[in-house]
Amino acid sequence: ELLGPVANPNWVSQELEFIHKSCSTVGYRPNVFSTTLSHLIATNSSHLIFPFVSIRERLKEKAEEFFGCEYELFVEFTGLISWSRGASIGWHSDDNRSYLKQREFAAVCYLNSHGKDFKGGLFNFQDGDPATIAPVVGDVVMYTADTRNIHSVDEITDGERITLTLWFSRDGSHDEDSKLISLLSQSLLNSLAKEPVSYLPLPASSNMYWFSLDQASQPPSGFDIRWARVHVLGYAFCSFDDKGDYSMSDLSNDPSELLMKPLQLAREDELFDKEFVNSLHALQVLQFYFWKATQLQATKVETATGNVVRLSESLREKINSLKSMLLNDHQLAETVFSHMSCDPFRQPTFDWADFSAAVAAWEDYTCKLHKEMLLSLSYWRSHQSIFSVPLLGIEKRT
């Protein structure tokens, strides 16, 4: 069944897209990428769970209402899933594996639109009404996970199709909330043990970011997702080690190690003079900038002038040698992460000062979410459930 838009689709979808484009890893099918909530916790970004809370709650209520449940539903899985060019799935039901039998219902919320953001990717019910659904941002499709709702998704032929996908169970032992709350509590304890408390992201192991069409090819052909995401926006990572201490032999050992370390961002022949703690930090800030660029341009509050230096020939070579290993198939990266939208919102007029302002705004945003998370977590723990706590004295994020 196709349901109309849920809560303010534009705001939620852009924020979730920002999260996905800065945090996703290789997914469960070819040309599919995913961001799970447990992955956000594992990469020291648990505060990014916060933007999911109210939409997740809404979708659960809608499912209970829509399927006329007389029992409580549990969210079994929550994930941001993107399908790139070449991805598709044939006729199937969502409980078609022995380990998926607990799945009762599915809710797929579209975070972008067919025709505008991607081509192909239509959703089909084998015998349903409507038989075919063209995804529109904010729309939600709900169906039972069993064989009454055999469905498929046509191959994506251009752009990137992004969804927020939830499965529900009536079996409390598959409740995602209690698992997440225990992970959150653990990660909170760990972070409180450190001073100062850090909300800077920490990359997962490099193989989770390695995309390749042929795992067996030697030398490995493909790309690092983080590098590819930065590349399609016109940027490159520049290893922070400006003394040139690392040798090429270190690089060929495991060049992706460098993406765990401090680095900078370069654009064309310029290097932005800001040290990020690692690739994930840089990627989050960059995606934040693209999400907020229009607002940043409109407000121009601070006259933050980012320090920009010209790239020297040797630095440029260094970038290129790293790039040749971590993005050795840049055409594939461009195909997989190309965005077809010609929406001017997507292509801000570039300005290093705006970018500088985005660095500060990202810190603000992150801090605020972090505080909200901490306040909510005690309620979540006592209810063993993740829900929006009406918090007094906290400004609304608008």
Ligand SMILES: O=C(O)CCC(=O)C(=O)O
């Ligand atoms: O994204 C969709 O429209 C449906 C995806 C799907 O069928 C699945 O992930 O099982």
Ligand SMILES: [Fe+2]
């Ligand atoms: Fe499915």
